[in-house]
Structure formats: structure tokens, C-alpha cells
Amino acid sequence: MTSIANTIEFIAARRAGLSDCELAEAIxxxxxxxxxxxxxxxxxxxxxxxxxxRADGIIGNYLLSYN
Structure with a gap:
């Protein structure tokens, strides 16, 4: 897994539902x-x-839980 993927997972675990654009701005x-x-x-x-x-129609990213 790439470091950008690790960063995306880290952010998605804390701020579920961010769009690709919002993730890019955060990173x-x-x-x-x-x-x-x-x-x-x-x-x-x-x-x-x-x-x-999401409710606003924009695609959100949600980390899947590993149970």
C-alpha cells in the first residue's frame, strides 16, 4: 500500500464521508x-x-471496519 493510501485511510477513519476533493485539500x-x-x-x-x-449527492469515502 502506498503512503498516500495510508494517509487516506487515516483521515477517513477520523472524518468519514469526505469527497476526493476534500481529501486532496486535507492532504x-x-x-x-x-x-x-x-x-x-x-x-x-x-x-x-x-x-x-452522501446526502448532498457527492461521493464520500468511508473506511470499512475490520471486525
Whole structure:
């Protein structure tokens, strides 16, 4: 797993439902949505993250719990 993926998981565990754009701003301080989007899709395929629409219609990222 890449370090950006680790950072996304760390943030998603504490602030569930952030969009790719919001995650990019939290990580880089500016919009680098494409970089974050690719990592979020990687995490989704690896079953570590769920991507689903929030109440406002924007796709949010939610860390899956490992029970």
C-alpha cells in the first residue's frame, strides 16, 4: 500500500464521508483530486474503503471496519 493510501485511510477513519476533493485539500492543501481519486479507487478495490453518495449527492469515502 502506498503512503498516500495510508494517509487516506487515516483521515477517513477520523472524518468519514469526505469527497476526493476534500481529501486532496486535507492532504496537499490544494486541489489534487485526480491523485486522490486513483488511490481511493485502489482502496475500494482492495476492500478497505467504501465509496457512496452522501446526502448532498457527492461521493464520500468511508473506511470499512475490520471486525
Amino acid at each position: 496537499y492543501g490544494k486541489r489534487k483530486q485526480q491523485l486522490v481519486n486513483g488511490e481511493c479507487r485502489y482502496l475500494e478495490r482492495a476492500s478497505g474503503l467504501e465509496r457512496r453518495p
